[in-house]
Amino acid sequence: MAQPGKKIMQEGETPLTALRGELVRRKLDGFIVPHGDEYQNEYLPPCAERLAWLTGFTGSAGLAIVLGGDAAFFTDGRYTLQAAEEVDGADFDLRHIADEPPTNWLAGHLKTGQRLGYDSRLHTPDDLARYERAAHKAGASLVPCQTNPLDGAWADQPQPPTAPVFPYDLAYAGKSSVDKRRKLGAELKKAGAGAVVITAPDSIAWLLNIRGGDVAHTPLPLSYAVLMADGTVELFLDPAKISSGLLDHLGSEVGLHGPDDFGPALDRLAGAGETILVDPARSAAWVFDRLKAAGAKIRNSKDPCQLPKALKNDTECNGIRTAHLRDGAALTRFLAWLSDAAPGGAVSELAAADHLEVLRRESDLLRDLSFPTISGSGPNGAIVHYRVTAESDRMLSPGDLYLVDSGAQYFDGTTDVTRTVFIAGEGRAPDDEQRDHFTRVLKGHIALASARFPSGTTGSALDALARKSLWQVGLDYDHGTGHGVGCYLGVHEGPQRISKIPNKVALMPGMVVSNEPGYYRAGAYGIRIENLVLVIEGDMAGGERQMLGFETLTR
Structure with missing residues (x-):
């Protein structure tokens, strides 16, 4: 209707x-x-x-x-x-x-x-x-x-979501919301600003140690917030999303308002006369338009939550390691099942994706998949972000390369892993081209995983390591090599990345990033090998510079 x-x-x-x-x-x-x-x-x-x-x-x-x-x-x-x-x-x-x-x-x-x-x-x-x-x-x-x-x-446009917003336990977050807010508030004061407008739900989730369910596969609470220089926050959230225990968790320093109150709040903020920080790359134009119309003193500034959110603390790092052990066990059981079941030609792309999800759901800590599983055999594997449907579902047949890119959301961490396997049976074996291309992708993956690099190095400076072996024979892939990953948040997050595209943000200890070179032959097959890695200190005996490296998290 x-x-x-x-x-x-x-x-x-x-x-x-x-x-x-x-x-x-x-x-x-x-x-x-x-x-x-x-x-x-x-x-x-x-x-x-x-x-x-x-x-x-x-x-x-x-x-x-x-x-x-x-x-x-x-x-x-x-x-x-x-x-x-x-x-x-x-x-x-x-x-x-x-x-x-x-x-x-x-x-x-x-x-x-x-x-x-x-x-x-x-x-x-x-x-x-x-x-x-x-x-x-x-x-x-x-x-x-x-x-x-x-x-x-759009006649039958769905209604906006109202999934409950709930506290994210300190045992997983590792740092209290009060500590985060006061640290960022002090930075606002130092910058001569009275407030910062935050419109990115992942930043709000991190800042307030809350999670939600408004978006499939990513525990986001769709909301807006204003962080003041004294560390208090005004949060604009649909009242229908307030769950039991949320008010006690937020405390007296976080004011709750409905989403329709956000615009008038910007007007009042402008009227206070203090400088207001807003991120022009992450906030919508209407926010700037509203503030300007009210005479606000606006200063363009990066979202202050983005970098500290990317720099995982010790509790988060340990939780992410544990999540990957748990996830790796499920993936290993899946690959063992696949090696037995697929050669008979009785496994489809949908069936494989469903079986992997069943194995992951054996854990009580699983909250959701981190994205819809990419389960592509043969030519479907060449579609980088292929989403299998009942109409496109294809049987895994002997001689196929099968690419499965999947991930999970656990309370203690977010995972993202890709494996490409050859479906054996009927005496079939990979041909020389498939072996060569897989080996080149693997060499690029290993080159990046084993890299040591000086502190201050950006991901764009490392990207060629993953592509070199492909470049040597005139091949490449048309996507980035690595994206940041959150902690029970977005499977894609910034500001770090590993890509040809220049990026001014250096890789720093505590950042999680993917390592996923690939090769795709349209109409034939796709190859991608992906692990998540953690940036760690990597000083070497006799070295003269502070060095960094990667710890592979995927198991």
């Missing part, structure tokens, strides 16, 4: 035609549809899956631009094959976002005088500045929408 105020889609109408009709009604010539939500999340609640509703794309990174007569869909190298299968090429021009950025496409397709709409809740100021330049170049204008036209066209 359509929600009140929603348009009812007519027979034969598609999401794209419904959106175009809504744009005509609003006198707009186009609209930008990003993947992210109001919190700039990578993984979304169902009500925020606007891009998936419009295009059919189920990946975690993409963007669509809809004009009256043209539409384009953009994604990165992880998802190009998946997008080709899920997005109708008759409706959307499919573009690799690195080869043709959306701004370039806009500059070539917008016409003088046209009005391109956007939802300021779904874009950062940095994003909008780029679109503004592209629109200006074409003689068009960028127009903020008071409400999202796609929401008006």
